[in-house]
Amino acid sequence: MFLPRLSPSARVRLARRACLAAFVPVVLLLAGCDLSELWRMDGHQSTLHVAGPVAAAQRDVFYVTWWVTLTIFALVGSTLAYATWKFRVRNAADEHAAPPPQSHGNPLIELSLIGLSVGALVIIAVPTLKGIWYTYDVAPAERANVYEVNATGYQWWFRFDYPTEQATVQGNVKAPLVTANELVIPAGRPVRINLRTVDVIHSFWIPKLAGKVDMIPNRANFIWLKADEPGYFWGQCAEYCGDSHAVMRFRVVALEPKEFAAWLEQQTQTARDLPANVAESDRPKAQFASLRAPNDFSVNESGITDRFEVSPLDAWRAHQIPEKHENPELIAKGKTLFTAKTCIACHTVRGHGAQGVTGPDLTHFAARTTLAAGLLENNPEQVRRWLHNPGAVKPGNKMAKGFADNNVTLTAEDEEALVAYLLSLK
Ligand code: CUA
Secondary structure (H helix, E strand, O other): OOOOOOOHHHHHHHHHHHHHHHHHHHHHHHOOOOHHHHHOOOOOOOOOOOOOHHHHHHHHHHHHHHHHHHHHHHHHHHHHHHHHHHOOOOOHHHHOOOOOOOOOOOHHHHHHHHHHHHHHHHHHHHHHHHHHHHHHOOOHHHHHHOEEEEEEEEOOEEEEEEEEEEEEEEOOEEEEEEEEOEEEEEOOOOEEEEEEEOOOOEEEEEOOOEEEEEEOOOOOEEEEEOOOOOEEEEEEEOOOOOOOHHHOEEEEEEEOHHHHHHHHHHHOOOOOOOOOOOOHHHOOOOOOOOOOOHHHOOOOOOOOOOOOOOOHHHHHHHHOOOOOOOOHHHHHHHHHHHHHOOHHHOOEEOOOOEEOOOOOOOOOHHHOOEEOOOOEEOOHHHHHHHHHOHHHHOOOOHHHHHHHHOOOOOOHHHHHHHHHHHOOOO
């Protein structure tokens, strides 16, 4: 029996109030109210303020489920609250009153509830299935326009391959372009990203564009996405993958077709030659005089500033241009040290003789806004901090192990020279 002690007029009042409670979310929904606007949930990794159709489809499925469940919550919750209040114990007589007559239920109400539950599930299922179909792969009509790249997970960074772009290795020798940790893509065009891993399971996620899809050993996964407009987006590994999982991040930079072509043109060149013929007066005596000593960083200090002085995309553009005041001698010394200190065993710098593949390709390292897989801002202070003690920044990483295994020690002068060299690689 449903609310057995209600008089007919009380039932009418109850029904009215329940409808009113259910009405609030429906009004919000009909008003096209955007929840993310209500609470300004538009951080760098917001899945509510999105920048592409795949993330939008995922967000829409979330909203459908949100509204359906919110409506159910409002109906059940308000009925429960009303009944709790209405039938509360008021006096001693209520305390010892006999229980109301028991029954085995009301077929009409029970069938209606089953019907409503099925209806709610159908309302959720239809857009969900549509979303799964849409986000799985690029629509057939758009396939001819797909740009394809490969992303490979490493503990703890991302390698990006451009199989269709030929980069100069040395002389006439060419190989597909390889970069790391900052994926540059054309805006307004569907991009299919083949997902691989060389070690454990990672997960590829750019909240504002698409995600998440796992990178699984011995399994060929892929994801597709599209950035509606040029922009700078934050991504990260979303599957626990060892010591430094929490700091396995990356960026995605979407560019207009023309700017993207110019970027490719630059990236496929070999590493920048050392600056020559810099007038004596233009040579900084101590290029990094103001550098904070590496030991001054606290253990938990993040080196990344997510607040750029200009727009993030303009900050990225500024990174493509060589520094005004470079010290050619210091850079040349750093280049020599890059070999002497065994950096070449793990890193590639096309055109400078380094061909290692264990760590990120550094051919155009300084053209990235971040280092250490999106963790530190790519500036002299942070590069030196990383070189000084990579294990303190990213526990368990292979560079720290390589330093220990090969007895690599760097003096302050060595660090400065390596910083100058690395930051000359635009
Ligand atoms: Cu890779 Cu978590």
